[in-house]
Amino acid sequence: MTVAIGDVAPDFSLPDTEGRRWSVADYDGAPATVVVFTCNHCPYALAWHDRITQVARDYAARGVRVLAVNSNDADRYPADSPEAMRERVAREDWPMPYLHDATQEVAREYGARVTPDVFVLDRQARLRYRGAPDGDYDNPRQRAEWLREALDAVLDDTILARPETKPVGCSIKWKQ
Amino acid sequence: MREPDVELLWWEGCPSTEPAAAAVREALAELGLPNASVRMREVVTDDDAREAGFVGSPTILIDGEDLVPAAAEEQIGLSCRVYRRRDGRVSPLPDPDDLREALRRAAQRTEVTR
Numbered sequence: 001m002t003v004a005i006g007d008v009a010p011d012f013s014l015p016d017t018e019g020r021r022w023s024v025a026d027y028d029g030a031p032a033t034v035v036v037f038t039c040n041h042c043p044y045a046l047a048w049h050d051r052i053t054q055v056a057r058d059y060a061a062r063g064v065r066v067l068a069v070n071s072n073d074a075d076r077y078p079a080d081s082p083e084a085m086r087e088r089v090a091r092e093d094w095p096m097p098y099l100h101d102a103t104q105e106v107a108r109e110y111g112a113r114v115t116p117d118v119f120v121l122d123r124q125a126r127l128r129y130r131g132a133p134d135g136d137y138d139n140p141r142q143r144a145e146w147l148r149e150a151l152d153a154v155l156d157d158t159i160l161a162r163p164e165t166k167p168v169g170c171s172i173k174w175k176q
Numbered sequence: 177m178r179e180p181d182v183e184l185l186w187w188e189g190c191p192s193t194e195p196a197a198a199a200v201r202e203a204l205a206e207l208g209l210p211n212a213s214v215r216m217r218e219v220v221t222d223d224d225a226r227e228a229g230f231v232g233s234p235t236i237l238i239d240g241e242d243l244v245p246a247a248a249e250e251q252i253g254l255s256c257r258v259y260r261r262r263d264g265r266v267s268p269l270p271d272p273d274d275l276r277e278a279l280r281r282a283a284q285r286t287e288v289t290r
Contacts, residue, residue, distance in 0.1 A: 041255060042258075043192075043259065044268055046258065046266040047265065076222075076253065169191070171189035171190070
């Protein structure tokens, strides 16, 4: 299953690294929610991570919420285990919850393919943008500009010129 | 200048194979070895990864030695490899200068012991 632009994205209930559960519906009233599938061990996810966290900080005052979701098979990839996620959050300064999708159902429902894979939802949880944070993992000066454009369009209620881009990164590690 | 033996180990779940191969070929061309061959070896299964000591895609072997020797914490398996650029940034590709220097050293070597 894949969420298409304009569809209402499926809600979920996933635990963060402290065991607190989060859902899209928790943000009832938030003008925009970003769901980003990411992980600990992928160089693309790591290269874009600081840009995404900066977006979370820059847009928090405007009510934007960011949920990071790790859906990788932690049995085959221990670097993505809940414990490793917890250690990473403790070591770094995360402005967003880091959620564990142990069954991988959320990734499947969203149609996430790689890490990072970014989904921007509007106030009604309709998908308004899906794709990469920006056009070059290797260029921090791009500042996740595609994600920022999407958020600006949602917040300003304008037409998004680029609602979909190709997500680039490591394949999600599905359970076998 | 001799032609180094270059092998690129790759896994299909990672999109950095073509950029890595292009970077190797470009570096070889800069050394005056534009026709040097680059062997491509696909790593398909966990067993393949274990057998090859594969810690991620791409892994570039020059005269049989890993361009960036695997660190102890790197796990063998099917994944994209995490490299560090010289400026500290995380990257799915090795630093181009590391690649150029390793190829230059290999090309200037007179004997290769394996």
